[in-house]
Amino acid sequence: MCYREKVDIKSRGFMDFSLFKETVEHIEKSGFKFFGLKLSWLGEPLMHPEIEKILKTLLNKTFFQNLVIDTNVSYLSESVTDILSCFSVPVFVFLSIDGSTKEIYEKIRVGGDFDNIEKNIKYICQNKCSNVFLRFQYILMDENIDYTQHFIEWVTKIAGKLNIFFEEQTVLKDNYIFFRKLIKPGFETECDFLWNEFRLKFESQNKSVEENKVKLKCCENLWSMAIIRFNGQVGVCNLDPEMSLCIGNINQENFTDIWLGDKAQKMRINHINGIYPDKCKNCRALKCNISAQIINDWAQLLKS
Numbered sequence: 001m002c003y004r005e006k007v008d009i010k011s012r013g014f015m016d017f018s019l020f021k022e023t024v025e026h027i028e029k030s031g032f033k034f035f036g037l038k039l040s041w042l043g044e045p046l047m048h049p050e051i052e053k054i055l056k057t058l059l060n061k062t063f064f065q066n067l068v069i070d071t072n073v074s075y076l077s078e079s080v081t082d083i084l085s086c087f088s089v090p091v092f093v094f095l096s097i098d099g100s101t102k103e104i105y106e107k108i109r110v111g112g113d114f115d116n117i118e119k120n121i122k123y124i125c126q127n128k129c130s131n132v133f134l135r136f137q138y139i140l141m142d143e144n145i146d147y148t149q150h151f152i153e154w155v156t157k158i159a160g161k162l163n164i165f166f167e168e169q170t171v172l173k174d175n176y177i178f179f180r181k182l183i184k185p186g187f188e189t190e191c192d193f194l195w196n197e198f199r200l201k202f203e204s205q206n207k208s209v210e211e212n213k214v215k216l217k218c219c220e221n222l223w224s225m226a227i228i229r230f231n232g233q234v235g236v237c238n239l240d241p242e243m244s245l246c247i248g249n250i251n252q253e254n255f256t257d258i259w260l261g262d263k264a265q266k267m268r269i270n271h272i273n274g275i276y277p278d279k280c281k282n283c284r285a286l287k288c289n290i291s292a293q294i295i296n297d298w299a300q301l302l303k304s
């Protein structure tokens with residue numbers, strides 16, 4: 001069910017705290033500004049043995065506008081919740097819970113402890129500050145599809161009035177429930193592209209967007225999505241668990257030299273010119289053309 005399964009089991013781990021701290025300090029000093037910072041890619045961030053030190057290191061940093069924690073709630077302790085409430089930027093906490101009874105939850109999340117996650121959810125709902133936004137994520141599957149109403153009632157009882165979304169959007173709303181598509185074997189990929197489908201549908205219904213679109217097909221991830229893995233590898237795409245689009249490693253070079261280096265810039269210029277790496281050739285993200293203005297801005301940046 002999880003995209004994480006596509007990551008080689010031998011290639012998973014925790015980033016060394018000193019490497020994390022050094023990199024954060026370097027990025028802050030270099031003047032980069034990222035829209036968001038997510039503390040994991042395809043794993044559980046709160047399992048990191050030094051997660052509280054990591055969060056405290058980020059408290060006063062200004063290179064990101066919001067923080068995202070994607071968690072299965074098992075490790076969302078009271079002390080972690082208290083630190084999250086100290087951030088001055090918005091903190092989005094995505095709580096992945098696929099069952100609202102002990103029986104269903106523990107059947108789906110083998111090894112999970114329903115009483116523990118219920119306790120953690122109650123604590124964050126009752127103690128979070130107004131800068132912390134919760135999203136309850138419920139992936140529909142055979143085991144839980146008949147319990148959807150029960151899930152809504154259970155979360156509503158804990159978290160109060162809720163909005164319910166069926167498509168992914170980053171919105172500053174109060175607590176909300178987010179449902180993902182029913183996943184059955186063979187449909188996992190479609191599920192990952194829900195958001196793009198939504199965007200394509202929006203664009204095809206909106207004539208002015210359609211008319212203004214340039215014909216170039218170029219993926220914005222190459223400019224906006226820096227991924228740093230636990231082992232220092234730097235990538236540009238969250239749909240690349242094999243890291244085939246790796247542009248360097250922060251154990252060998254600093255982040256600035258990698259992000260603005262020859263390998264990364266060549267990949268971007270090639271994309272602008274329609275020369276794609278194998279990974280990108282059939283990617284549906286290319287169908288979501290970006291605006292002419294953005295391409296111009298990027299082209300200027302590459303020239304400078």
Ligand code: SF4
Pocket residue numbers: 219220221222236237238239240279280283284285286
């Ligand atoms: S085109 Fe697809 S595979 Fe390539 S960088 Fe963009 S999202 Fe990733």
